[in-house]
Amino acid sequence: MSDTILQVNDIHKSFDGTGVLRGVSLEIREGEVVVIVGPSGCGKSTLLRCINGLETIDKGEIWLRDEKISGRAKDFHVVRQKIGMVFQSYDLFPHMKVMDNLLLGPTKALGKPRQEVEQEALQMLERVGLKEKAHVYPRTLSGGQKQRVALVRAMLMHPEILLLDEITAALDPEMVSEVLNVVIDLARGGMTMAIVTHEMRFAEAVADRVLFLEEGVVLEEGTPEAFFHAPATERAQRFLQSFTYASKRGKTEVQPKNTFGD
């Protein structure tokens, strides 16, 4: 039995009276990768943002290991040091070189010695194929390279859990896989993750468990095999249908080839 890292109990969140999360519960165990899918506006991103304290919740509780983190107004930065997050928008700091982007958190938030982290940062950059970019400014990188650096920046904090909020949604199609293959690599390394994505083939390849969210509630939850090949609810079937196209010749369905993982 592995330990529970994150426990979300019946959380509610509304913006201006509109319920975005209406009673969501979720448990993530150590080393588990949970992928959250669902139509736009279903509350996926809000869920991740609530976990990281970027939004406050109206009701419910969030626990990180045995520490209650919801409703905690003071010192939330200490909690965030244990939760890594990467966003959709390229969020590197444009006034710092790649290496300084990577070192900021570990040296300033965690107070680690610079040299020690620099070694580790170089190793991780090498792992994602960007070692030679350590001393350039982010503006010289492509979108895919920026997101790989952002992943390394989050990982250097050695978080308990990594939250990925549609990290490839703003990328050109040919750059998507170079980023997602890094995520698969992290998953193989045992990283605990909660991932929001629209890349269904990737979701299937990386997930231990899939959560289907619609209108602020979890409609379906299961293994990727079950969810993607035999979805239980009609809503999920319709959602998955929207990613396939009827062939011009009207016979078979056309689906993009799975390029991730196995």
Add this chain to the structure above:
Amino acid sequence: MQDLGISVLFKGINFQRLLGGLWVTLRLALITIGLSCLFGLLFGLLMLSKRKIVQFFCRVWLEIVRFMPQLVLLYLVYFGFARLFGWDLDGETSAVIVFTFWGTAEMGDLIRGALTSIPLHQTESAAAIGLTKGQVYRYVLIPQTLRRLLPQAINLSTRIIKTTALVKMINVTEVLKVGQQIIGQFYRQPDTAFWVYFVIFLLYFIVCWPFSLLAKQLEKRWA
């Protein structure tokens, strides 16, 4: 052989007099720029206030400054306030008041613009790596704000330096006024005016050009 007008500049202490005038110009400009930065920061933060009444007040201030020729403001303060309130302001003090009134609004608007131009996700991703609020400002927001602000602030500063030429109209003996005094003394030499004004032009150029280069350089480096 007839003297060339340019030789007027080397007669007696004429050139030192011009430099003295330039110093008055620069002193006035530097005091104004310093005060404008200080009050401009406050004004910029005030402009970001959520209160409608504060926003309205800031807006009115900024519009007045933009509509009104600086010369009118100078006359208003130097001649108007003296009569109305019985304040006996000297020219330089009046000029500092007027130019700071103007510079504060312009600088404040630049600061507001620079602050609001930093996208929210910069704050969020800085928070996401566990920085405290203070660290987010110190390492992420303020450096980016300064990079956007500095080139524009330098350009505003050169505009302030140039505009100080107006204070000769309220009896401040700055470089232009000194030049006219010299021309007045040597009126018999017909091309004196050309050479004196030409040298003043060069002096302004020497003062403002490095600022402009610096602004361009910073813009290029931080683009």
